[in-house]
Amino acid sequence: MDAAGDVSERSRSTEHFVLVHGAGHGAWCWFRLLRLLQDSGHRVSAVDLAGAAGSLVDPNDVRSFDDYNAPLLNLMAALPDGDKVILVGHSAGGLSVTHAMHLFGDRIKQAIFIAATMLQFGYQTEQDIKDGVPDLSEHGDVYDLTFGLGADHPPTSVALRKEFQRIILYQQSPAEDSALASILLRPWPTALSMARFGADECVESVIHRVRRVYIKTANDRMVKPEQQVAMISRWPPSEVMVMDTDHSPLFSATEHLFTLILKSL
Template sequence: MEAGGEVSKAKEHFVLVHGACHGAWCWFKLASLLQGSGHRVSCIDLAGAAGSLVNPNDVRSFDEYDAPLLQFMAALPDAHKVILVGHSAGGLSVTHAMHLFTDKIKQGIFIAADMLPFGFQTEQDTKDGVPDFSEFGDVYDLNFGLGEDHPPTSMALRKEYQRTILYHQSSREV
């Protein structure tokens, strides 16, 4: 208890993981609010994401994609526990980290996120982990860094669909 009878609350360390077609930048407002409340916040750019120095077409596996998060988690002190937060496809990265670093995670939070119990294990998991936007038509620009006869190595939601699909509740700030 603190003076005046108030219960002191321990401040948390939040690790925020973006979804597909995003980067750590998408957490700016939430990170600012959490930091303003005294919490520690780390926003991770996964490999090939908007803020990453890695070319998305050079990322060849989910392990490579998650490498920045996994390296961050590995570098945390042993007794340090974080609240891991994933949005959209970032839920897959959160699941991956939860399996590898159970002793460093206090809680996992999935915000409108993919929640495959074991990450991508089967071809069906891959299908289940990709949102279905077919009602809007062809919404993605796909890049085939390994050639047209291989799965895409990166994707971006076309600009004309971004407000309709992702940002329909966001203010129109300049």
């Protein structure tokens, strides 16, 4: 059977995909992929994490990573007994996916990381920060900070300035999509940088039972290719796929991304 036929055959098995956005984005960013998955007969849930565009929460009011990730964890907790989902995380959404793996590993059939932060225990070490935190210093001062608790306290949210959004996130994406993103992107809670997960033997055995797939983005200016390689090397997934795209293949190469996701099943 050829590749197209193989994908068609796999797509006949109905799955429940849970799509998890990255920092500053929201459920809206999956609109192209969501349609392709639904048209193939799959069930799709796109989550708005706390502070996202579709959330009623002010990002400056999010005080912990658990609070930030609560919408995903609540969805996982509400799954009917016996149901298993395929988690798909983009960019910093990888942290949310791994957090869910620690807590609900028995409800996850597969985890797919797209240009994503893939750290087994979150930001526990200096190496985790080096591998997982974007280094955008070459562009100068790219962030706007909000000090929701006052100037004498640490910032409560951060946003990528509009003039840097396309060149860092969407340089290969349709201009219409990056224009849409410029309207819908929101500041994200600094609590996202507090992501840490337990490392006891019981938890480790659960997360290692979840099959992981990593989709690398070769022209990524946010989570740079060398960072992706470092995370893959430190915590090798079951399969690695590569796309010749920017940080946002959900815009720049949606159909190719869709094909790879189905092939990974």
